[in-house]
Amino acid sequence: MEKKIIIIGAGGVGNVVVKKCAMNPVYFSEIVLASRTLKKCDAIAAECKKIGLPTEIRTAQVDADQVPELVALFTKEKPYLVINVALPYQDLTIMDACLEAGVHYMDTANYEPKDVAKFEYSWQWAYQERFKKAGLMALLGCGFDPGVTGVYTAYANKHYFDEMHYLDIIDCNAGDHGKAFATNFNPEINIREITQKGKYWENGEWIEIPPMSIHKPIDYPNIGPKESYLLYHEELESLTKNFPSIKRARFWMTFGQAYLTHLEVLQNVGMTSIAPIKFNGMDIVPLEFLKAVLPEPGTLGENYSGQTSIGCQIKGLKDGKDATYYVWNNCHHADCYQEVQAQGVSYTTGVPAMIGAALMIEGNWMASGVFNVEELDPDPFMELLNLHGLPWNELHNIELPHEY
Numbered sequence: 353m354e355k356k357i358i359i360i361g362a363g364g365v366g367n368v369v370v371k372k373c374a375m376n377p378v379y380f381s382e383i384v385l386a387s388r389t390l391k392k393c394d395a396i397a398a399e400c401k402k403i404g405l406p407t408e409i410r411t412a413q414v415d416a417d418q419v420p421e422l423v424a425l426f427t428k429e430k431p432y433l434v435i436n437v438a439l440p441y442q443d444l445t446i447m448d449a450c451l452e453a454g455v456h457y458m459d460t461a462n463y464e465p466k467d468v469a470k471f472e473y474s475w476q477w478a479y480q481e482r483f484k485k486a487g488l489m490a491l492l493g494c495g496f497d498p499g500v501t502g503v504y505t506a507y508a509n510k511h512y513f514d515e516m517h518y519l520d521i522i523d524c525n526a527g528d529h530g531k532a533f534a535t536n537f538n539p540e541i542n543i544r545e546i547t548q549k550g551k552y553w554e555n556g557e558w559i560e561i562p563p564m565s566i567h568k569p570i571d572y573p574n575i576g577p578k579e580s581y582l583l584y585h586e587e588l589e590s591l592t593k594n595f596p597s598i599k600r601a602r603f604w605m606t607f608g609q610a611y612l613t614h615l616e617v618l619q620n621v622g623m624t625s626i627a628p629i630k631f632n633g634m635d636i637v638p639l640e641f642l643k644a645v646l647p648e649p650g651t652l653g654e655n656y657s658g659q660t661s662i663g664c665q666i667k668g669l670k671d672g673k674d675a676t677y678y679v680w681n682n683c684h685h686a687d688c689y690q691e692v693q694a695q696g697v698s699y700t701t702g703v704p705a706m707i708g709a710a711l712m713i714e715g716n717w718m719a720s721g722v723f724n725v726e727e728l729d730p731d732p733f734m735e736l737l738n739l740h741g742l743p744w745n746e747l748h749n750i751e752l753p754h755e756y
């Protein structure tokens with residue numbers, strides 16, 4: 353059943369979502385790409401045409417901080433669903449506009465206010481009753497992490513465990529984009545995420561640690577051991593709520609030494625601060641200025657070598673016995689570039705967003721209210737991952753490296 357969609361955001365992830373949706377006219381009859389800078393939308397639309405994708409992309413300019421502008425666009429276009437791949441700051445305005453215009457909603461990152469780097473679902477979960485009452489769905493965090501990591505966990509829970517006890521999400525980017533310093537998704541959001549305190553769930557409470565203070569090498573499939581750092585990541589909040597048998601949940605991410613050294617220097621000189629400073633009589637936010645001088649994530653794909661590996665390692669009980677499970681995907685940057693002119697981090701986010709949208713349109717994942725991905729049936733999503741560029745691998749009852 354094909355339906356019309358609006359995609360908001362024409363950055364690294366937006367480029368992938370648009371192209372993957374345009375490749376699948378069986379789900380998406382019409383695609384409108386809207387963002388703050390119209391020429392970026394037009395460039396993506398032109399590229400879709402150039403590479404011969406079957407669906408024509410129409411474009412529009414919109415400031416997604418402005419609810420009336422969004423409502424005007426949604427009312428004029430009457431889409432079935434809006435996919436928000438702008439920034440987390442726009443989540444609530446887009447949700448408000450969806451409610452006003454009677455349109456389903458989806459995103460890949462949870463709301464955070466501009467002036468505090470606070471990653472939590474409370475603001476968006478508070479929309480539960482309004483979406484329910486309106487008979488609309490809001491699907492939160494449908495990228496890779498959050499997104500596929502929640503689906504992997506739900507799949508493990510459905511098929512392989514009676515009780516899950518330990519969850520480690522392990523995320524490695526063993527790629528090389530050839531730049532001295534760049535971030536693989538929006539620099540502002542990326543640096544806010546990494547410089548905040550680390551946090552993990554243990555025995556019913558959050559344990560806070562100084563940023564990047566716990567790390568160790570983790571052995572990634574086809575990559576080998578890479579130093580991995582314990583971070584707070586938003587899916588830990590929804591997964592520990594939705595699977596209360598989990599006693600400990602942690603998130604690990606790799607960083608190269610050059611990246612960490614640059615970050616440390618930038619932090620030491622105050623360039624990662626989100627507190628405004630006076631500059632030539634104007635208020636500027638150092639991190640926003642830093643973003644303006646860094647490469648855009650959407651431009652990193654060409655000549656990006658190496659691969660990503662993201663997965664979930666779970667330990668728990670099945671039929672009264674200890675069981676372990678590891679499920680993961682490896683994705684080559686060069687393959688992503690060849691297919692949709694994107695690097696692997698944009699690709700691994702954009703493909704799940706397309707799949708989530710397809711499942712909502714097909715009715716497999718359609719219900720009224722606000723949902724995190726792990727609350728829905730993981731099986732059709734797992735099937736589509738294999739068909740649309742993110743095939744997964746699994747191992748059972750192996751020795752997991754996190755026993756301490």
Ligand SMILES: NC(=O)c1ccc[n+]([C@@H]2O[C@H](COP(=O)([O-])OP(=O)(O)OC[C@H]3O[C@@H](n4cnc5c(N)ncnc54)[C@H](OP(=O)(O)O)[C@@H]3O)[C@@H](O)[C@H]2O)c1
Pocket residue numbers: 360361362363364365366386387388389392414415416417437438439440442460461493494495496497498499536537538539541648649650697698700701
């Ligand atoms: N779940 C996951 O696995 C995952 C992984 C990576 C990224 N993400 C999320 O994906 C989203 C996009 O990331 P990205 O790497 O594509 O970032 P990006 O390249 O910086 O793109 C962001 C896009 O949003 C647009 N935008 C910003 N503010 C806007 C506004 N007020 N109105 C309309 N458009 C606006 C930008 O427009 P301009 O070009 O005019 O600035 C840009 O086109 C982020 O929320 C990020 O956190 C999720």
